[in-house]
Amino acid sequence: MHDGSDLNDNGPEGVVVHKRRKGIYVLPNLFTLAALFGGFYAIVMAMNGRFDLAAVGIFCAMVLDSLDGRVARMTNTQSAFGEQMDSLSDMVSFGAAPALISYEWALRGLGRWGWFAAFVYCACAALRLARFNVNTAVVDKRYFQGLPSPAAAALVAGFIWLMTESGIKGTDALLGIPIPWLTFVLALYAGLTMVTNVPFYSFKDVSMKKSVPFAVIVMIAVGIAVINIDPPTVMFGVFVVYGLSGYVVYAVRRARGIRASVISTSTDEPEERGLHR
Numbered sequence: 001m002h003d004g005s006d007l008n009d010n011g012p013e014g015v016v017v018h019k020r021r022k023g024i025y026v027l028p029n030l031f032t033l034a035a036l037f038g039g040f041y042a043i044v045m046a047m048n049g050r051f052d053l054a055a056v057g058i059f060c061a062m063v064l065d066s067l068d069g070r071v072a073r074m075t076n077t078q079s080a081f082g083e084q085m086d087s088l089s090d091m092v093s094f095g096a097a098p099a100l101i102s103y104e105w106a107l108r109g110l111g112r113w114g115w116f117a118a119f120v121y122c123a124c125a126a127l128r129l130a131r132f133n134v135n136t137a138v139v140d141k142r143y144f145q146g147l148p149s150p151a152a153a154a155l156v157a158g159f160i161w162l163m164t165e166s167g168i169k170g171t172d173a174l175l176g177i178p179i180p181w182l183t184f185v186l187a188l189y190a191g192l193t194m195v196t197n198v199p200f201y202s203f204k205d206v207s208m209k210k211s212v213p214f215a216v217i218v219m220i221a222v223g224i225a226v227i228n229i230d231p232p233t234v235m236f237g238v239f240v241v242y243g244l245s246g247y248v249v250y251a252v253r254r255a256r257g258i259r260a261s262v263i264s265t266s267t268d269e270p271e272e273r274g275l276h277r
Helices: 026-047 051-074 080-105 112-134 149-165 179-194 214-229 231-255
Strands: 008-010 016-018 143-145 199-201
Touching (some): 080 149, 112 149, 112 179, 149 179, 179 231
Antiparallel strands (some): 143 199
C-alpha cells in the first residue's frame, strides 16, 4: 500500500525524480528564537518588578533581531518561514513587551489612560509590522517608512532603564512632571511615529563586506567605550536622536520640494503622489 510519502517518483518517461523534502533553516531561526526569548524574558522580569532587567531583555532582543536577517543573507538561508517567524518575534519583543513593561512600571497609575497608551503602542507596532511586510518589494531600502519597531521599543525601554538606574520609580516625578504622564507621552509618540510616512534611515546600504579606513575601526572602539561608561544614558540618548531624525529628514525633504514619504501605503493601491507627501 502506497501512502505517497516516498521521496522518489516516476517522471513522464520513467525517470526517477527525487523530491526535496521541505525543512527549516536552523541558524537564522536560532537568532530569531533568541530574540523572541529576549522579549518573553522582558515580560517576565517586568511581572517580577525587575524593570532594569526587562529593559536589558528588550535591548538584547534588538541585537539578536538585527543579526538573524544578516546571517540568513550571508549563509543564503532566507525563507518565507523565516520572514514570518521574524515578524511574529518582533511583535512580541517590540510590540507587546514594551507596552506591558511600560504599563506595569508607570502607566497602571493612570487607570484607563494608562492602558489606552499601552494599547495604542501595541496596536501601532502590529500595524507597522504588517505594513512593512506588504511593502517589502517596493520600499526604498535606504529608509524605513515610519519608526522601526525595535527603535520604538528602545525609546520606551531605554527611558524605563534610565529612570530605574537613576533610582526614579514609575510613581515619582521628574522636574515636576509625573513619570506616568511622561511615559504616556513617550509611548504615544513612539507608537504613532511607527505608523507615519516619515522616513528613517535604515543603514541597510552600509556593507559589512567592504574595506573601510582604519579610522572607522577606531571610532567603533571609541563608541563601544562610550556606551560602557553609562549604558542606560547613552543608549536612550542615541535612540532619542534617531527617533527625532526622521522628522528632520521629512522637514528637509519638504523644504527642498522633494517627496517626503518613501513609498505609498499599500502595494495594492496605485501610488498617489498627492496623498502621500
